[in-house]
Amino acid sequence: MKRSVYSICGMCTVRCPIRVESEDNKVTWIEGNPHLLGGALCAKGSAGVALLEDSQRPQQPLIRVGERGAGQWREASWDEAFAYVAGKLAAIREQYGPESVVLSSRGGPWQDLYKTFIHAFGSPNYTNHDCTCGRNTHHASLSINGVGRKGFAYDIKNAKHLVLFGRDMFSALRLAENHQTLDMLDKGGRLTYVDVRQTMTGVKATRFFQVRPGTDYALALAVIHEVIKRQYFDATFLAAYTSGFEELCRFVDEYTPAWAAKACDVKEKDILAFVDEIGEDRPKVIFHPGWNLARYRDSFYASRAMHILNILMGNIEMAGGLFIPKGAGDVGKKGIRAVDCPKPDIKRGDGVGWEFTHFDKGPGLAHLFFNRMLSEEPYPIKGWIAMRHDPFSGMPDPEKQKRAMSKCDLLVSIDTNYSEFGWFSDVILPESTYLERDTPICQQKGLKPRLAVRRKAVEPKYDTKASWEIFKGLADRLGMDTFFPFATIEEYWAWQLEPTGYTIADFEAKGFVELADKPVFYTPEQLAGKFKTPSGKLEFHSEKLDKVNLPSLKPFASPAAPEKGMFRLVFGRVAIHTHGHTTNNPLLSELMPENTLWINSKKAKAMGVVSGDLVEVSSADQSYRATVAAHVTDFIHPEAVFTVHGFGREIPRQTRNFLAGLSDQKLMIGKLDDWDQAGGGVNLCEVFVRVKKSIRNSKRRAEL
Amino acid sequence: MKKYTIRLNTRRCVACHGCEVHCKTNKSLPVGPMLCDISTTPLKKIGGVPRLEITFSTCRHCDQPLCLPVCPTGAMVKRPDGIVYIDQATCIGCMACANACPWQIPVVNPESGKAVKCDFCMDRLDAGLKPACVSKCATHALKLVELVEA
Numbered sequence: 001m002k003r004s005v006y007s008i009c010g011m012c013t014v015r016c017p018i019r020v021e022s023e024d025n026k027v028t029w030i031e032g033n034p035h036l037l038g039g040a041l042c043a044k045g046s047a048g049v050a051l052l053e054d055s056q057r058p059q060q061p062l063i064r065v066g067e068r069g070a071g072q073w074r075e076a077s078w079d080e081a082f083a084y085v086a087g088k089l090a091a092i093r094e095q096y097g098p099e100s101v102v103l104s105s106r107g108g109p110w111q112d113l114y115k116t117f118i119h120a121f122g123s124p125n126y127t128n129h130d131c132t133c134g135r136n137t138h139h140a141s142l143s144i145n146g147v148g149r150k151g152f153a154y155d156i157k158n159a160k161h162l163v164l165f166g167r168d169m170f171s172a173l174r175l176a177e178n179h180q181t182l183d184m185l186d187k188g189g190r191l192t193y194v195d196v197r198q199t200m201t202g203v204k205a206t207r208f209f210q211v212r213p214g215t216d217y218a219l220a221l222a223v224i225h226e227v228i229k230r231q232y233f234d235a236t237f238l239a240a241y242t243s244g245f246e247e248l249c250r251f252v253d254e255y256t257p258a259w260a261a262k263a264c265d266v267k268e269k270d271i272l273a274f275v276d277e278i279g280e281d282r283p284k285v286i287f288h289p290g291w292n293l294a295r296y297r298d299s300f301y302a303s304r305a306m307h308i309l310n311i312l313m314g315n316i317e318m319a320g321g322l323f324i325p326k327g328a329g330d331v332g333k334k335g336i337r338a339v340d341c342p343k344p345d346i347k348r349g350d351g352v353g354w355e356f357t358h359f360d361k362g363p364g365l366a367h368l369f370f371n372r373m374l375s376e377e378p379y380p381i382k383g384w385i386a387m388r389h390d391p392f393s394g395m396p397d398p399e400k401q402k403r404a405m406s407k408c409d410l411l412v413s414i415d416t417n418y419s420e421f422g423w424f425s426d427v428i429l430p431e432s433t434y435l436e437r438d439t440p441i442c443q444q445k446g447l448k449p450r451l452a453v454r455r456k457a458v459e460p461k462y463d464t465k466a467s468w469e470i471f472k473g474l475a476d477r478l479g480m481d482t483f484f485p486f487a488t489i490e491e492y493w494a495w496q497l498e499p500t501g502y503t504i505a506d507f508e509a510k511g512f513v514e515l516a517d518k519p520v521f522y523t524p525e526q527l528a529g530k531f532k533t534p535s536g537k538l539e540f541h542s543e544k545l546d547k548v549n550l551p552s553l554k555p556f557a558s559p560a561a562p563e564k565g566m567f568r569l570v571f572g573r574v575a576i577h578t579h580g581h582t583t584n585n586p587l588l589s590e591l592m593p594e595n596t597l598w599i600n601s602k603k604a605k606a607m608g609v610v611s612g613d614l615v616e617v618s619s620a621d622q623s624y625r626a627t628v629a630a631h632v633t634d635f636i637h638p639e640a641v642f643t644v645h646g647f648g649r650e651i652p653r654q655t656r657n658f659l660a661g662l663s664d665q666k667l668m669i670g671k672l673d674d675w676d677q678a679g680g681g682v683n684l685c686e687v688f689v690r691v692k693k694s695i696r697n698s699k700r701r702a703e704l
Numbered sequence: 705m706k707k708y709t710i711r712l713n714t715r716r717c718v719a720c721h722g723c724e725v726h727c728k729t730n731k732s733l734p735v736g737p738m739l740c741d742i743s744t745t746p747l748k749k750i751g752g753v754p755r756l757e758i759t760f761s762t763c764r765h766c767d768q769p770l771c772l773p774v775c776p777t778g779a780m781v782k783r784p785d786g787i788v789y790i791d792q793a794t795c796i797g798c799m800a801c802a803n804a805c806p807w808q809i810p811v812v813n814p815e816s817g818k819a820v821k822c823d824f825c826m827d828r829l830d831a832g833l834k835p836a837c838v839s840k841c842a843t844h845a846l847k848l849v850e851l852v853e854a
Contacts, residue, residue: 029730030729031839031840032840038844039839039840040840040841040842040843040844041722041726041840041842042720042722042842043720043721043722043724043725043726043842045722045840046722046725046726046728046729046840047725047729049729050729170718170720173718173720173842175842175843178718178842178843179843179844182715182716182843185715186715186716198747198754200718200719202753202754203747203753203754203755203756204718205753206753207752207753208752208753208754270752575718575719575720575721575722576720576721586734586735587725587728587729587735588725590735590736591721591724591725633746633747634747634749634754635747635754
């Protein structure tokens with residue numbers, strides 16, 4: 001029988017809207033939702049079929065029988081696996097208290113499920129991957145705007161100039177955002193790209209700054225200096241909505257373009273020409289404040305500088321600028337119901353909220369658990385449930401993480417794929433692929449807010465379950481069933497939609513329900529109350545930072561240069577892969593089976609390395625090394641080497657990516673402890689590695 | 705005279721390689737054969753920005769296809785609208801077509817042992833749809849162009 005359903009892609013966390021055709025329970029066609037994306041889909045999206053058909057993913061619950069990490073498993077029924085996990089959780093709660101269990105997730109729109117589960121269990125320790133992603137950006141936005149990272153969105157399509165500091169958007173592929181950027185360029189708009197190397201995003205740029213690694217902040221300060229000097233700011237907007245402008249003026253006085261040119265290894269005339277363009281294009285200049293800025297010691301301040309530039313433009317809540325995403329309540333509609341349980345009033349195990357009072361308490365900071373797990377302060381952690389989160393791939397130094405995790409009585413991985421954490425864990429609860437699972441309805445905020453839902457296109461190929469079924473199954477066995485008052489997804493959807501007046505049938509026509517007919521912008525009067533800072537204004541100077549003895553405007557400090565024979569390791573992504581999530585996908589591994597090491601031509605020449613030669617890359621302490629091909633190019637800064645994240649995996653059941661390429665996080669020895677005290681993000685690019693030409697490049701022919 | 709061609713707007717293409725996978729999944733091809741290809745030149749600085757050229761290539765659907773007369777079983781067929789396709793039921797996988805083609809376009813499908821190549825998704829065209837690579841191009845950079853006599 002032929003079927004067509006609208007759904008939500010799950011190949012990466014962009015979650016593009018899709019339409020899926022199937023016949024006799026086989027997926028025959030996946031395309032981007034024609035109503036929103038005109039059919040557009042990326043390689044990963046099409047390769048979803050290969051994920052679905054892949055036998056190299058967990059096919060039923062697995063319980064460990066050998067040593068942790070030894071890869072010896074027994075297959076279990078769901079009943080048995082649920083009983084096993086619930087039994088262990090109950091025993092931990094009994095002996096150590098409920099706070100001894102951590103639940104980490106990848107984040108996303110269904111976090112209410114995971115949070116409710118762990119809070120109902122009695123633990124405050126919900127965390128997510130954001131310490132290795134958007135935390136610095138999030139806290140930077142909170143400190144200035146009083147709203148978090150997602151408190152603003154960008155009307156790129158109507159902008160005249162988009163400025164991206166290392167945000168490689170044409171590799172990240174948020175397709176709707178990409179379409180906006182390409183439309184803007186088609187209309188003659190400008191794109192300025194700043195990075196330590198050239199990327200596909202930079203290829204599309206009208207201006208490119210190849211900066212010294214770790215100097216984005218310096219460049220942004222010089223642009224602020226020059227914008228203020230030339231009075232390219234909106235004085236009316238500044239007077240109405242901001243505080244601390246005079247202090248900002250005094251602070252940036254010394255950060256001239258001539259100074260920044262030296263600090264960043266770029267030309268002064270290029271900075272001045274860039275500011276000329278800003279003068280022409282303002283106020284419709286969007287300075288993207290960063291996505292994953294868990295990178296350098298000053299990334300929090302760099303993100304603050306980018307936010308400050310937007311405010312100087314006065315581009316808030318206008319076409320071609322930044323806007324506050326609207327939800328149901330903002331457009332006069334009732335929102336959907338979500339599962340919920342108040343957070344238990346117990347100190348968090350990562351120190352957020354009591355030792356670190358300036359961070360958002362929501363998900364805390366995952367990397368801060370490990371030292372505390374080893375020292376058992378303020379209490380022992382005895383269980384870790386990773387929901388579609390792979391701490392060993394996403395965070396530095398998996399060997400140290402393993403030492404901390406070894407103190408646990410229970411490690412559970414809930415995931416569609418084997419993860420590096422899952423392989424080390426005690427129980428793998430396999431989640432159905434996104435093509436085989438229904439999910440709760442979610443709200444997508446924007447100028448035109450929507451409700452959206454993922455619908456399964458086919459029945460599960462293996463004995464796997466949807467995440468909501470897994471949490472409900474565990475909750476039922478732990479006496480927490482009242483928090484999940486539904487037995488089927490149809491009941492769940494009906495319960496969620498009840499206040500809205502919509503039914504699930506309203507999603508049939510387009511795959512989503514639009515809550516507004518046209519884009520909603522706030523009036524200047526409405527905007528005044530939207531910044532949740534102490535003063536209600538956009539604050540260049542933050543009292544919240546004063547209270548923890550952190551500067552609001554931090555002087556730039558030049559980053560350390562690598563020692564001889566070493567390079568700063570910079571990681572990134574590529575359009576074909578979603579990190580380790582897809583490197584074992586047959587169709588994507590075919591396109592890119594391994595990563596390489598990008599190295600500057602002059603540095604490579606000095607080492608006698610040409611493109612394609614094997615190079616050995618090792619951690620500073622030489623405890624991890626891998627050999628990969630060199631990609632020699634002029635278009636990476638000489639201090640840096642670059643590699644694509646998601647490779648160098650060591651899961652024998654994933655045969656296609658097993659030991660293929662280089663793992664950046666395994667090179668980051670000791671780097672769980674190198675993090676941004678102001679922003680909370682891990683400094684993932686404050687890592688130096690050794691690189692030498694591999695002895696495996698022998699040109700002799702010794703064999704027949 | 706051929707009726708169709710596929711054009712890449714290189715200003716919009718971001719070399720995401722989506723088209724290659726859209727094609728493969730639509731044709732249910734295993735790892736190995738690729739019926740279209742996105743390739744890029746090395747980066748070169750032009751006007752201060754390192755840039756590259758992107759090329760989309762697939763079967764040219766020649767007006768006088770060299771692959772057609774060499775096929776010993778008549779499996780290579782040219783339709784009146786110019787689409788050159790391989791009749792899978794008749795193909796014996798000898799790959800004479802690939803040797804005759806200046807660009808070695810036909811490739812072996814290791815699962816069937818037969819030759820495969822781009823047919824502009826003629827089943828989709830006949831149903832009023834666009835080829836898979838065009839329909840799903842991530843940035844709407846690929847377009848199906850209908851050729852008209854000047």
